[in-house]
Amino acid sequence: MMADNNAKSTNNTNQDTDIDAKTGMADGEAPSAVIGHLGLIKAMSVIMAVLIVAALVTIIVTIYSRMTASNAVKEAVEIELVVPADTRIISASDAEKGDMLLVLENAKGQMVWRVNGTGQVTQKMSILSD
Structure with a gap:
């Protein structure tokens, strides 16, 4: 009977190990904070990636617009100013x-x-x- 119990406990341990790998729990413990909030962490990572791409696009567009604006030739305006003759x-x-x-x-x-x-x-x- 002792050998029979050992075999069952070994099988239970293997099943527990499979459960541990899937859920991250060890012998009835609560899942870790990382595992518990994995969906939130993934969503935040995607949002950060989108914000980084948006910031880079903004920087590139700003640099391009400033480079092209400086090359534009500004027209000189001719203004006549009349001052008194003896001045x-x-x-x-x-x-x-x-x-x-x-x-x-x-x-x-x-x-x-x-x-x-x-x-x-x-x-x-x-x-x-x-």
């Missing part, structure tokens, strides 16, 4: 939002003009000498 331009410099500051000088003193991108004088300041 000369001392200096010109860039200002905010594409504006330009001009320092002008005549017999009365100096003037500072703010000119926008379309050539309109938006602000005039006069510095008069005594």
Whole structure:
């Protein structure tokens, strides 16, 4: 009878081993966290892969658009600015939002003009000498 019991227990152990390989449980233990959440882990992996591909596509499109935009030739706009006859331009410099500051000088003193991108004088300041 002892040999009979040993044979049965060996068969049970083999069956337990098969169950362990399929479920990840050992002798009635709960499955591990990895096995229990395997579907969630797979779904998260697929989502991460899609996000990585989307980020790479965005980076490539951005780089391509910036490279092609820099090669585009911008047309020069010709603007005529009329200043008084006895006035000369001392200096010109860039200002905010594409504006330009001009320092002008005549017999009365100096003037500072703010000119926008379309050539309109938006602000005039006069510095008069005594």
